[in-house]
Amino acid sequence: MAAGAAEAAVAAVEEVGSAGQFEELLRLKAKSLLVVHFWAPWAPQCAQMNEVMAELAKELPQVSFVKNSQKIDRLDGAHAPELTKKVQRHASSGSFLPSANEHLKEDLNLRLKKLTHAAPCMLFMKGTPQEPRCGFSKQMVEILHKHNIQFSSFDIFSDEEVRQGLKAYSSWPTYPQLYVSGELIGGLDIIKEAKCGFSKQILEILNSTGVEYETFDILEDEEVRQGLKAYSNWPTYPQLYVKGELVGGLDIVKELKENGELLPILRGEN
Structure with a gap:
């Protein structure tokens, strides 16, 4: 991977020809995900990976494996699928940008707020009312049906982000959870x-x-x-x-x- 450095920028791969330029690139891109490709012009595998890098640069402008001169991942050899997988994983995680996780948390909280307000009575359960996937969820559904309470439901097995996020959002660690007008009533007990x-x-x-x-x-x-x-x-x-x-x-x-x-x-x- 390259005596030049390749950054997944907006349109193309950026060439770096000296240590000074490399250090300057790290400084300028300190808050973005930076992929660095060290390569040799005599190696055909390197030329192939340069093409892969160019495509990734177009698709993922925020990508990198280096943050503030600290390596967060590495790939040796010419393995295009593995490189793509690593780049996509780090790009989506947002771990290179301190504020990114906060932004993602805000987005999740907004989503959870919308879900809890999606119906006057919302039940977050394991499975569906027709096919509950745990005894507690089944009992909750039976109680609501017995008292003719109209409700909508969300299968927390269908979305791991919601499943984990709602525990923190509601400060309630288990399921099912019943919300009325967006406010947590509680669990089965x-x-x-x-x-x-x-x-x-x-x-x-x-x-x-x-x-x-x-x-x-x-x-x-x-x-x-x-x-x-x-x-x-x-x-x-x-x-x-x-x-x-x-x-x-x-x-x-x-x-x-x-x-x-x-x-x-x-x-x-x-």
Whole structure:
């Protein structure tokens, strides 16, 4: 590879004939991927690789194997496919440019934001609702279907970038993940708790009193889910209201029942 240096520039290979020119090239191209070809004019393999370099220079203007005089890869001999593979890999990685990774991270975050807002209720799962590829994802789908919740889904096995990126984006390390209006609700355990835990317990208490009541599924309306927290100044669910006044959550309802105060409150006697 060459007594001249070849840089994958905009249109052609740049020839360098001295050590001084080479050092100047490194200085000028410090923030771009630089491919250097050391070659001998008497070797036909070198001439062949020069042609390869010329084509790569047209296709990949940002390419290089040298950054700030520090070698990041090397290929000995005339092996055009391997050279092309290496150049493309380093060019796409962006590792030669400190700001490139930040730029890629920003692009990924924008993409993840769009995906989480793609539908009012978005489920990121392993597989599809028709063919879940793990037990947790299957259970999540069953819960959503059971409660007639309309949702769209994304198969995280179909995109490794999304699969890994969403873990950091949401600060949630496992799947499935359920989003409502772009906000993470949680994984299977959280949904079970919301649908089958605290809410289930408070329903059992109310059913034991024989008093009629109505329910509202806060997962079906994000505006209500968020707004009611501020309206009631109560940050969690379930919430029990009697005649428009907040009674409290599960702990308070349990305490009222134990003290014999719940039934009179439900009947409007207190």
